[in-house]
Amino acid sequence: NAGVTQTPKFQVLKTGQSMTLQCAQDMNHEYMSWYRQDPGMGLRLIHYSVGAGITDQGEVPNGYNVSRSTTEDFPLRLLSAAPSQTSVYFCASSYRDGYGYTFGSGTRLTVV
């Protein structure tokens, strides 16, 4: 099993550009989520989904959109990149909410 796959691993964007961070899992997990990790801070939840067709906001949702059309995929869209969105982004999934999460290896995004 591949687990949770995130692409790309690295990305540099210019301010104002948009892009989609991809996340896919092959474990038939219902719950998926996106976090960002910044130096000196813990992981912060951006958006999460408890199943296909259902999404909700986390702590820091502004500037990000998500959708969950299939169980396997949970893409994160940056609508208009800003330097404040420079961060490491992690996608996580679990069998259902409350079980241990499996994390992807992260996407390192720099906005210049």
Added chain:
Amino acid sequence: DAKTTQPPSMDCAEGRAANLPCNHSTISGNEYVYWYRQIHSQGPQYIIHGLKNNETNEMASLIITEDRKSSTLILPHATLRDTAVYYCIVRADAGNNRKLIWGLGTSLAVNP
């Protein structure tokens, strides 16, 4: 969500037990204690979780005090590969209170 307090750093000799403490004095009755670790810049890895009974798996043991205000993660025979940041998190297992509140964790250095 209840907050947790962990020492910022600890050292442990290779082959010895590593005991990582966590204080969660404001934990509620329905909140679980979760432990994750993050090796270098990889995605966090789930270790173990529990409600009030002690738990053990192939990675570690979790000891929760009777009043549930603190817990200890035990790595019985630490190896160099256990060098990582260890996060203790409490959260409810149901309802709208789904998000994990991540602190800065304990940076464990296992020394040869």
